[in-house]
Amino acid sequence: MVTANGMAEVAAAVGEPARAAMLAALMDGRALTASELAEVAAITPQTASSHLARLILVGLIVVEKQGRHRYHRLASPAVAHMIEGIMQIAGGIEVRPLVRTGPRDLAMRAARTCYDHLAGQLGVDIADALQARGAVEIDGDGARLTDTGRTWMHDMGILKPDIGKQSSRPFCRPCLDWSERRPHIAGVLGAAICTHAMEQGWVRRRAANRALEVTPKGHTALKATFGITCAR
Amino acid sequence: MVTANGMAEVAAAVGEPARAAMLAALMDGRALTASELAEVAAITPQTASSHLARLILVGLIVVEKQGRHRYHRLASPAVAHMIEGIMQIAGGIEVRPLVRTGPRDLAMRAARTCYDHLAGQLGVDIADALQARGAVEIDGDGARLTDTGRTWMHDMGILKPDIGKQSSRPFCRPCLDWSERRPHIAGVLGAAICTHAMEQGWVRRRAANRALEVTPKGHTALKATFGITCAR
DNA sequence: GCATTGCTTCGGCCTCGGTCGAAGCATCGG
DNA sequence: CCGATGCTTCGACCGAGGCCGAAGCAATGC
Known part of the structure; x- marks a missing residue:
């Protein structure tokens, strides 16, 4: 009992x-x-x-x-x-600036990893772009990849056809971005996007922390792929 | 601060x-x-x-x-x-039988409403059936109606074409069934299924509580529509 | 070796809040 | 009216735990 x-x-x-x-x-x-x-x-x-x-x-x-x-x-x-x-x-929760809000944190805010997916301004921008073109749907309770989004992801080579089929892990879920206070994409899909961006050399680790730097090639590719313009 | x-x-x-x-x-x-x-x-x-x-x-x-x-x-x-x-x-949480686990609760466990959607054995059976025929996908983190599922729902007359388009409410989400410990369908879709079942006379309120009774017509229809056989 | 830094453990203080008995209000049934 | 029921408020008790100062321990640097 x-x-x-x-x-x-x-x-x-x-x-x-x-x-x-x-x-x-x-x-x-x-x-x-x-x-x-x-x-x-x-x-x-x-x-x-x-x-x-x-x-x-x-x-x-x-x-x-x-x-x-x-x-x-x-x-x-x-x-x-x-x-x-x-x-x-x-x-609504207000947090005071946590732990060293130095210039290095500007980089963290711009782009970083959150576990295995992209976060920061970049992560949120990608989530916005995917939502704008109907590739993903995000509501208050969850997120999902649409059928057209899945096709597009495959065409782009971001999502391998066999990925996420048998995994028990959530495939596509929203993750509240702590600096932006808006959702970015997590789950298997978020990890695939992050992996693709790393493999293609769009972003690279900046330092020992989780901050990412968008490469020149990345600026071009992100603009072409998602229509995103990153601050330099 | x-x-x-x-x-x-x-x-x-x-x-x-x-x-x-x-x-x-x-x-x-x-x-x-x-x-x-x-x-x-x-x-x-x-x-x-x-x-x-x-x-x-x-x-x-x-x-x-x-x-x-x-x-x-x-x-x-x-x-x-x-x-x-x-x-x-x-x-894992074990709860002791809460508030009158009498024979009346057997009816509650069999079929009941949870807010505005179906729950209990019936709710879980429907969720299982929808999942089995690929109409909905449920993972650990969310649930969604597939395109084929949407078409099927429209054909069955369960889902009106204009429903859930502009609502900010989650369209399709899993809701852990307390007695069955497995998810049933909630959100706009869950409400539509429940409404349809009530309007078609498949189920009716049993008493002042939230228990539902599956009618003879309901047994036939649920078998034909979802392939579900309910205990009588 | 010794000092410094990072963190934990110990001991004592004191507030918060969970508890129940008793009493106070409502509402319902005669 | 009256009593019974459902629930809340009041008051007092008391134990859990949040807090810090002081001390201890471990790792690093000089």
Whole structure:
């Protein structure tokens, strides 16, 4: 006669301002150190440590040791999805600029990876373009590739014919872009677009972080393929 | 410089065993009284009252007075969606039989409405049938009506050609069936199927609750249309 | 070696909120 | 009217947990 206690445990882990702030800061897929998370939550490192221990305990985040740093990130896309669901109910959320909003972040905002798909201004622009030409449909609850979109993707060589058929992974889902606050494309399709852009040399990794640089070839190709003009 | 406090508030409302149990009990769309919710949470009416006040305050449930009873239900499908997201993380949840698992509930399990669409064994069977004939696709993250499915729905007279074109409401989404633990069809499409079944006299309301009875005509039609055989 | 940095553990303080008993309002049935 | 029922409010109790200072531990750098 077990009740919904597990659910209460998970929700309680999120239901504390400091921990909620930490999770929100991790929503873009970055891995942050305990100190950084303490800063975004405006608490001391000791307190942050106990909070992080609890978040790890219930499985919302995972930690990776590297030297004397400990990098924390969301445990899975499912966790991000859950937090998005909560945010949907909580209504418009304003976040203060999180962790070093330096010039390097301008690059991050322009284009970056989010797990295995494109994010930032570029990711959102692509999602807009696909939606504008009827290749994908995005509503409040989900996203899907239309039949014409699938054909187009195959013609463009972005989507291999055999991809995503037998996978249990969501094929096409919207992912709220943290900097743009609007959805970009995730799932198998989002990963295929990202892979294609990398393989074709449209974008390349900029540094150790997840920022991407659009190459000259990429500017031309993105304009031709999606009608997108990227800031240089 | 507002932080994610709103999110913490919502999550904290769910993050308490008694309130989580109440919300879980409301997940099938029923409206329960304060006393019933106190019972499922195993607390006294006074305590339940304060919990319910908090859930109403943060907008997770809404209440409707009827005589000396107060019926509480989830505020919106978005709330149900959020709770599903949390449950996904919390892992397998066992619920104790909630509120009168009498013989009348057998009817509820067989067929009922969930908001405006079909649920219970019947709802899940229809979803399975539609999926089997390629009319809809359901994955872990969403559901969609295929082009062939749309044509078929039009031919069957279930879906009017003009429906769901301009609505901002999700057209076709999966909704986890609480008794069956498997998805049935919700959204505009789910409502259209339900409406059609009611108008054609396939099912009719059984009592004051949301249980549905499959008519003799309905047995024949459901077999012919979906290939479904319902228990009598 | 020693100092510094990053993070955790320990201990104590104090507030928040979950709990129930008792009482207070409504509503319904006589 | 009266009593019964459904639910809320009030008041008091008390335990969980969020908080920080101080100390401990591990890794790095000099």
